[in-house]
Amino acid sequence: MSAVEIDSICKTFGTLRAVDNLSLTVPRGTVYGFIGPNGSGKTTTLRMILRIIHPDSGRIRVLGEDATAGDAANDRIGYLPEERGLYRKMLVGEVLEFYAGLKGLRNAREDIRRWLDRLQLPGVEKKKVEAMSKGMAQKIQFIATVLHRPELVILDEPFSGLDPVNMDVIKDAVLELKKNGATVIFSTHDMDVAEKMCDFVFMIFKGQKVLDGTLESIKEKYGADTLRVRLDGNGVSFHELPGVQRVNDYGRFQELRIDKQADPQAILQQLAGRARVKHFEVTQPSLHDIFVRIAGPAAQEVAS
Amino acid sequence: MSRKMWVVARREYRATVRTKAFVIAIFLVPIFMFGGIGVQALTRGRIDNDPKKIAVLDRSDRLFEFLAEAAAKRNAEDIKDDSGKLTDSPYVFERVPVEEQRIDAQRLEISDRIRSKELFAFIEVAPEVVDAEAKSSEPAIRYHSNQPTYDNITRWLSRVINDKVRSARLAAAGIDRAVVEKAMVPVSVDNLGLLERTATGEIKAAERVNRLQVFFVPLGIIMLMWMALMMTTQPILSGVIEEKMQKISEVLLGSIAPFDLMMGKLVGYVGVAITLVGIYMIGGWAVANYNDMSDVIPMHLAGWFIVFMALAIFMYGALFLAAGACCNDLKEAQNLVMPIWLLLLIPMFTLGTVLEHPTSGFATALSLFPPATPMVLMVRMSMAPGVPAWQIAAGILGTILTTLLFVWAAGRVFRIGLLMQGKPPKPTEIVKWVFQG
Known part of the structure; x- marks a missing residue:
């Protein structure tokens, strides 16, 4: 049985079609990444899974329950909103107990202490939320999300605004949830994170599903059409090379997207004639690149 | 639930x-609701007990002695607490000889003295103040000051002078004041609830509201x-x-x-x-x-x-x-x-x-x-x-x-x-x- 089954749902706000005929299946025990530009329908989809709002049409089943109607909130789900969702004037311990209580968990004090220690926040129970830094608050929010041991964890932008150390702490915690059998859905703008952590990646754009599958299957579709190049010195005009469609300049290295028919060897020869080649790699496009291809300005122009 | x-x-x-x-x-x-009353009660008699010097232009020529006397009595008896501490300002009256030909100039002079803080206020007594028949539209007593919100003096004056004038008028008419006072004792109107029958059958008197x-x-x-x-x-x-x-x-x-x-x-x-x-x-x-x-x-x-x-x-x-x-x-x-x-x-x-x-x-x-x-x-x-x-x-x-x-x-x-x-x-x-x- 799947954790989430979405069958052709639609949701319209006024004249805006936020989610358009979307279907999706999230298998249990997986980490599912939701990506897509701002305002493309990610949060709306997550809220429908959470039963905070209902689709206009279509069906959603979450952990085997019909989630299309009613608002009996599900205690088997944990949800972390996109921004902080904590009462600023309350003590950290109290907020966490309150959220645990809302999920039907009593006597959570011991669990709270364990989680705070785990996420390197020992002894903050008696401090006010407003005294927490952004990273600390995010970790506290994370604890509030998982305290009641949910079977399905939904995280909206869990890594935004975290430094690498805190990011690793949360990442490890997420992976441990998965190891313990939970299903994790998270949305992110960080393609690197999505590539590294997600078993499946789902991309929504203008309310419609544009990518869905394992990272491998997605990249497979695009093929090895990318060259990653590092040269000694500057001044090479990559656009003049045969078969190069697009250049992505990262400063220290460049990514070139080439035509399907183009020959990487020919391009390498050309490059070698113009500068010292320090690195040359034929590779699949990164998720970042795929994202930009779908939702970038160029794609937008074609679409409209 | x-x-x-x-x-x-x-x-x-x-x-x-x-x-x-x-x-x-x-x-x-509660402080907002009752604080105002409290502050007034606490500060009464503590804020301003300075003597108030008041000039009198007595155009009737019949009131000054009486006022001076009444003020002296008040200063001696009514404005001290048990320990002899002042609880209100003593009033001191000063007679200004009336010069009817230049009465406006006189009024201005006194006003200037009040402005220069030499005096606190002045009162002008109309010529025919005690005369019961006089129907002048002019007010009998005029009180002039630079502090219109301080009304203690006017209230005291009104009480003392009315009492005095009433006595004078009664005397002029040949009526004994004691008789009048007896006649004027008010009848009280009591505000009561309704009578009810108690459990034992007796009629219970109405309670006073x-x-x-x-x-x-x-x-x-x-x-x-x-x-x-x-x-x-x-x-x-x-x-x-x-x-x-x-x-x-x-x-x-x-x-x-x-x-x-x-x-x-x-x-x-x-x-x-x-x-x-x-x-x-x-x-x-x-x-x-x-x-x-x-x-x-x-x-x-x-x-x-x-x-x-x-x-x-x-x-x-x-x-x-x-x-x-x-x-x-x-x-x-x-x-x-x-x-x-x-x-x-x-x-x-x-x-x-x-x-x-x-x-x-x-x-x-x-x-x-x-x-x-x-x-x-x-x-x-x-x-x-x-x-x-x-x-x-x-x-x-x-x-x-x-x-x-x-x-x-x-x-x-x-x-x-x-x-x-x-x-x-x-x-x-x-x-x-x-x-x-």
Whole structure:
């Protein structure tokens, strides 16, 4: 049985079609990444899974329950909103107990202490939320999300605004949830994170599903059409090379997207004639690149 | 009721009662209400006891000696406490010889002396002040000063001079003052309740109406109800806006149904109000008891008060919750809650009329108009002749039905508003949400 089954749902706000005929299946025990530009329908989809709002049409089943109607909130789900969702004037311990209580968990004090220690926040129970830094608050929010041991964890932008150390702490915690059998859905703008952590990646754009599958299957579709190049010195005009469609300049290295028919060897020869080649790699496009291809300005122009 | 609702109620209660604002307000409100009286009582006779020098232009030539004498008597006897300390300013009169030819110039000279602080004030006595027949349109005594708000001297003068003039006029007419005084002793009109038959069959004498009870008890009840509403609706409004802005409502709605969330909040705030009112009731009773006036406090109405207060908080709290859910900050919300405030103020505007005519058709109708029922019916219940049982029943029923309607409608707006971003909806949109859900 799947954790989430979405069958052709639609949701319209006024004249805006936020989610358009979307279907999706999230298998249990997986980490599912939701990506897509701002305002493309990610949060709306997550809220429908959470039963905070209902689709206009279509069906959603979450952990085997019909989630299309009613608002009996599900205690088997944990949800972390996109921004902080904590009462600023309350003590950290109290907020966490309150959220645990809302999920039907009593006597959570011991669990709270364990989680705070785990996420390197020992002894903050008696401090006010407003005294927490952004990273600390995010970790506290994370604890509030998982305290009641949910079977399905939904995280909206869990890594935004975290430094690498805190990011690793949360990442490890997420992976441990998965190891313990939970299903994790998270949305992110960080393609690197999505590539590294997600078993499946789902991309929504203008309310419609544009990518869905394992990272491998997605990249497979695009093929090895990318060259990653590092040269000694500057001044090479990559656009003049045969078969190069697009250049992505990262400063220290460049990514070139080439035509399907183009020959990487020919391009390498050309490059070698113009500068010292320090690195040359034929590779699949990164998720970042795929994202930009779908939702970038160029794609937008074609679409409209 | 769901268990989660109680979790929310508990949090709202603790979050509100433990704020400094709540604790401060408990002490501050009585200070606002009674502080003015207290400051006056404390400072009386301590602020300004300097001698007041007053010039007298006695054009009748008959009053100065008397005034000087009366002032001397007052200075010696009336303005000292037991330890001989001054409690008020002594008055010192100075005669200014009248020069009728240049009376205006004289007046100006004295005015200038007052401006230069040499004198405090001056009085001018009209020529025919004691003459009973004189029907001059001119005032008999003119008091001039630079401090028109200080009216102690005018009040004293008026008393002393009138007494003197009355005696003089009576004497001139050949009437004995003692006879007149005896004739003028007023007959008192006593304000009493009705007689009733006691359980043992005897006729119980009517009780004398206690002014304190008649006016202050209804006033106290309405103030207490008003305060309970003030001190709960404000946190309700700011609380729901905080939850919306901090994205807390998203987490809450992912854990609890919107209606339960709203009910939890309202129950929490009823708890807050009961705490507040409880403190004042016990405090008021203790003060009354200490002063041997505990029968003034209508403790038998406490139960009704709590019932009506709870209904009022549910009714109005739901509206404030819905309004808060539609807004992004307090400023926006203040506009939206204006009409609710007007509704809340109806009982305040009409209080005078209701107190004077508690059984009038107007008062009865108003007390059965649900948004006003909790305050107006409560006030009428605290006054003689009381309220017939059917009106209490109708009032409660109407209020419960209206409360249910408000809570239901507010719940629908609450749910949609909480997740909405951007500019607040127009009233027509809010009405649409109510009916479309």
